[in-house]
Amino acid sequence: MPEEAEREALRELDRLSKLPPAAAEYSVIRTYLDWLTDLPWQSVTEDRLDITVAREVLDQDHYDLVKLKDRIIEYLAVRKLRRDRAQPEPDDVLDDSDQAATDAETPETDEPESPPDLIRREREGVILCFVGPPGVGKTSLGRSIARAMDREFVRESLGGLHDEAEIRGHRRTYIGAMPGRIIQALRRVGSRNPVFMLDEVDKVGADYRGDPTSALLEVLDPEQNREFRDNYLNVPFDLSQVMFIATANVLDTIPPALRDRMEILQLSGYTEEEKVAIAKGYLVPRQIRENGLRPSEVRFEDEALSRIIRDYTREAGVRELERQIGAVCRKVAAKVAAGATESTHVDADAVPELLGKKRYHSQVAERTAIPGVATGLAWTPAGGDILFIEATKMQGNKGFTVTGQLGDVMKESAQAAMSYIRANAAALGIDEAQFADLDIHLHIPAGAIPKDGPSAGVTMATALASLLTERPIRPDLGMTGEITLRGQVLPVGGIKEKVLAAHRAGLTTICLPRRNENDLDDVPQGARDAIQFILVDRVDDILQAAFPDLEGTKSDKITLKEKQQAEQA
Numbered sequence: 001m002p003e004e005a006e007r008e009a010l011r012e013l014d015r016l017s018k019l020p021p022a023a024a025e026y027s028v029i030r031t032y033l034d035w036l037t038d039l040p041w042q043s044v045t046e047d048r049l050d051i052t053v054a055r056e057v058l059d060q061d062h063y064d065l066v067k068l069k070d071r072i073i074e075y076l077a078v079r080k081l082r083r084d085r086a087q088p089e090p091d092d093v094l095d096d097s098d099q100a101a102t103d104a105e106t107p108e109t110d111e112p113e114s115p116p117d118l119i120r121r122e123r124e125g126v127i128l129c130f131v132g133p134p135g136v137g138k139t140s141l142g143r144s145i146a147r148a149m150d151r152e153f154v155r156e157s158l159g160g161l162h163d164e165a166e167i168r169g170h171r172r173t174y175i176g177a178m179p180g181r182i183i184q185a186l187r188r189v190g191s192r193n194p195v196f197m198l199d200e201v202d203k204v205g206a207d208y209r210g211d212p213t214s215a216l217l218e219v220l221d222p223e224q225n226r227e228f229r230d231n232y233l234n235v236p237f238d239l240s241q242v243m244f245i246a247t248a249n250v251l252d253t254i255p256p257a258l259r260d261r262m263e264i265l266q267l268s269g270y271t272e273e274e275k276v277a278i279a280k281g282y283l284v285p286r287q288i289r290e291n292g293l294r295p296s297e298v299r300f301e302d303e304a305l306s307r308i309i310r311d312y313t314r315e316a317g318v319r320e321l322e323r324q325i326g327a328v329c330r331k332v333a334a335k336v337a338a339g340a341t342e343s344t345h346v347d348a349d350a351v352p353e354l355l356g357k358k359r360y361h362s363q364v365a366e367r368t369a370i371p372g373v374a375t376g377l378a379w380t381p382a383g384g385d386i387l388f389i390e391a392t393k394m395q396g397n398k399g400f401t402v403t404g405q406l407g408d409v410m411k412e413s414a415q416a417a418m419s420y421i422r423a424n425a426a427a428l429g430i431d432e433a434q435f436a437d438l439d440i441h442l443h444i445p446a447g448a449i450p451k452d453g454p455s456a457g458v459t460m461a462t463a464l465a466s467l468l469t470e471r472p473i474r475p476d477l478g479m480t481g482e483i484t485l486r487g488q489v490l491p492v493g494g495i496k497e498k499v500l501a502a503h504r505a506g507l508t509t510i511c512l513p514r515r516n517e518n519d520l521d522d523v524p525q526g527a528r529d530a531i532q533f534i535l536v537d538r539v540d541d542i543l544q545a546a547f548p549d550l551e552g553t554k555s556d557k558i559t560l561k562e563k564q565q566a567e568q569a
Contacts, residue, residue, distance in 0.1 A: 001041040005235040009036045028172060035179060035233065040192045044241065047193075048150035049080040061144035062137050063278045068130070068265055072145055075126055127220050129201070129246040129259075132267030133383035133497070135317020138247040139199055146195035151243070154185040159200035164210025167219065169232035179232040182219055182239070193241035201258075202248035213255050220244055220261045249381045268496045269316025269383040271503060272309050273526045279305045283322045291329040296343060298332045300325075303348040311351075311358030314504070316383025316497070328354045369475065372467035374546070376459030377480040377502055377510070378451070379494030384501030386478060387451070389444050389459050391467040396439025404444030407452025414442055416483050417461035420539060421468065424487070428543070430468045440464070455492035457483030458511070461539050462546050473546045478502045479511040487539045495519035503527040509534065511542045 001009065016029045048054070054076055058069045130138040139155070146153035161167075169180035178184070186192060204212045218224045219239065227236035246262055248254060270278065284300055308328075313320040331354050332344045352358065372391040377384065402414045418440070425432045442460060444451060458481040466473050480498055482490040491513040500523070502510055512520075514535040520528065534545050 001036065001039075002236065002238075005036060005041070005233075005237075008235050009033060032172060032232075035183075035187070036235075038187050039183070039233075039237065040186060040190050041237075043191055044193045045151050045191050047076070047079060048148070049076055049083065051076055051080070054148040057148040058144055061147070062141055063281060064270070064274055065137065065141065065267065068141060068267070071128070071263075071265060072148065076149065127222065127244045127246075127262050129248060129262035129264050130267055131248050131251055131264055133269055133316035133381065134249060135315060135319035136267045136269065137317075138267060139197065142195055142197040142245045142247075145243075145245070149195065149243075152189040152191045152194035153197070154189045154194050155197040155199055156181050156185055157199040158212065159203040160205065161203075161212045162205045162207050162209055164212050164215045165231070167212050167215035169230040171231045172234075177232055179230045180215075182228070183230045183233065183237065186237075186242075192238065193243070195243045195245065198244060198246040200248065201246040202250055202253045213258050216258055217261065220246075220258065268522070269500045270318065271500060271524050271527050272306060274524065275309050275318055275321060276302055276305045278318055279309075279321060279325060283318060283325050287322065287326045287329045291326065291333045293329060293333055293336065297336055298329060298344045298346065300328075301345075301347045304346045304351050307348045307351045308355070310504075311360060312355055314360045316500070324355060369472060371470045371472050372463055374459045374463035374466060374473050375475075375478045375507065376456045377478050377498035378456070379453075379497050384494065384497030384499070386501055386505045386507070387444060387446070387456070387459075389442065389456065389463045391440060391442050391460075391463045393438045393440050393467060395437060397437070398435060399439035401439070401441045402443075403441070404447050405450050406444065407450065409454055410444075410452050410456060413454050413457035413483060414460050416485055417457055417464060418442075419485055420461055420483060420487055421464045423485075425468075428465055428469060430465075434468075440467070453492075454482040454490075455480045455494075457481065458489055458539060458542050462542055465543055466546070469547065471547045474509070476506075476508040477511070477546055478505075478507040478509070479542055479546075481511070481513045481516075481536070481542075483539060489513045489536050489538060489542070491515040496522045499523045499527055499531065503530060508532060509545070511536050511545055513537075 012029050012033055016026065016033070019026045019029070051073055055069065055073060058065075058072065062069075130141065132138055142155065143153050165180065167180045167182060169183065170177035179187075182196075185196065186194070198216075201213075201216070204216075206213070218228060222240060225239035225242075228239045229236055251259060251264070279300070280302070284305075285295070288295055288298060305325075308324050309321060312324050315321070328346060328351075332341075332346075335341045335344065346354070374389050376387050376389055378387045379385075400415075400418055402411055406414070421428070421430070422432075422435060425435075442463070444456070458479050461483055462473060462479065478498075480492055480495075482492055484490065495512065495516050496519065499510065499520070508530070509532045511534045514537050517535055520533065534541070536542050536545075
């Protein structure tokens with residue numbers, strides 16, 4: 001162990017030798033010494049730095065996730081180059097006479113040599129944070145990384161954690177004191193350079209017992225965790241070689257100081273094609289194995305998997321898809337065990353017989369068939385989703401009501417949308433006099449779900465324009481963007497998740513702010529080919545797309561495909 005820890009251990013051992021075994025302090029010191037001697041002070045596992053093998057392992061366990069896999073490969077490549085180039089080349093080795101001459105020419109100074117010091121202080125570990133909706137493979141990816149690097153793997157779930165002592169440990173003055181979860185986990189795996197996964201870091205709370213996220217600041221800071229001091233041990237322990245990986249669904253609840261210490265890697269939901277590939281390569285074989293079947297006893301067609309995805313799941317990840325596949329496998333297992341069949345072929349027509357009536361229906365066409373209903377795109381912690389914004393009018397006196405459990409920002413967007421429509425009523429062909437005798441009600445369904453954010457501004461304006469001009473909106477059109485009083489459309493976030501949600505819902509045309517064009521590079525090619533993107537700068541462009549025959553809307557909109565064709569020409 002390090003010098004300071006050894007000195008403290010010997011001091012406590014000397015105290016222990018002077019105490020009778022019946023003394024109350026005896027067991028406390030004995031337990032403390034057990035912890036000191038059991039910790040992996042110098043025990044490390046040798047990294048497997050074979051880039052080809054690491055990539056094969058990552059591809060075996062997870063489909064897609066290209067950016068994350070590339071980041072791990074980059075880390076291994078840097079480690080490999082540093083290890084190989086830290087060894088002197090054969091031509092660089094000096095014999096004794098050359099070394100003596102070099103020493104004689106080098107003046108003696110009291111200052112330490114900088115290159116070895118810099119090498120000693122280089123950061124060994126890496127701190128990543130995987131952020132994405134549930135079920136996309138964040139937690140299981142950590143185990144695959146450990147397998148690819150041939151390191152030990154340890155996982156600690158931080159969801160619901162409120163006590164700071166869970167991270168730093170309790171002081172020895174307390175009865176039953178123990179080190180924190182970090183030290184306990186390292187003792188359990190017996191290595192000081194494992195892959196350490198901090199699961200659900202965005203769900204850590206704070207109360208009178210302290211703030212665990214503040215304790216994590218030292219753990220996840222490469223400049224501080226070289227000498228991490230647990231309250232129980234009270235001696236420094238080097239965490240710099242640990243590869244920390246945190247997972248979260250959202251970033252908003254993570255304090256900025258803690259977020260700054262981690263490298264954020266975003267994960268998004270999967271398209272239907274990607275889910276089919278994941279099901280064929282990973283989920284179906286696993287469920288066949290877990291339900292006691294042989295591969296020859298059940299076979300899934302691609303059309304059957306697509307129907308399960310469309311009609312029986314509504315998610316960004318694949319957890320519910322695996323449950324439904326498992327349900328099919330259990331029914332097949334029951335038939336095989338009873339001797340009723342030897343092999344089952346699951347095609348699209350057999351899915352309702354095995355899983356019952358479909359659970360999800362596409363409501364876009366029927367809900368937008370009447371004027372006043374627009375389809376918007378929303379971002380949620382569980383991935384993207386579509387939302388319907390409904391507007392209706394009745395006799396009244398200039399009243400404007402907005403409902404649906406909305407946050408302040410969304411309410412302000414509704415007011416801005418209403419003001420824009422009233423200010424441009426003449427250009428839109430709306431009789432301005434009717435506002436004096438009308439009450440307008442704007443509602444966003446799913447009122448039990450809190451909703452906030454400015455990205456529904458253009459959808460609200462389009463719904464109001466549809467209501468007042470009595471024109472229905474195209475049923476295959478979705479939209480997102482923030483609106484200003486001057487009619488500008490400002491960029492918003494979560495474009496990839498929103499586009500994937502529109503693709504799942506069957507929308508074929510999406511209006512996006514022009515400044516979000518670069519975000520489309522992250523959208524899978526299959527979704528980009530199936531959807532026509534209209535890049536807009538003003539609300540008039542969206543209204544022209546929603547009502548092609550609406551007078552007074554002058555638009556210079558250009559679709560993404562038209563722009564690409566023009567660039568190629």
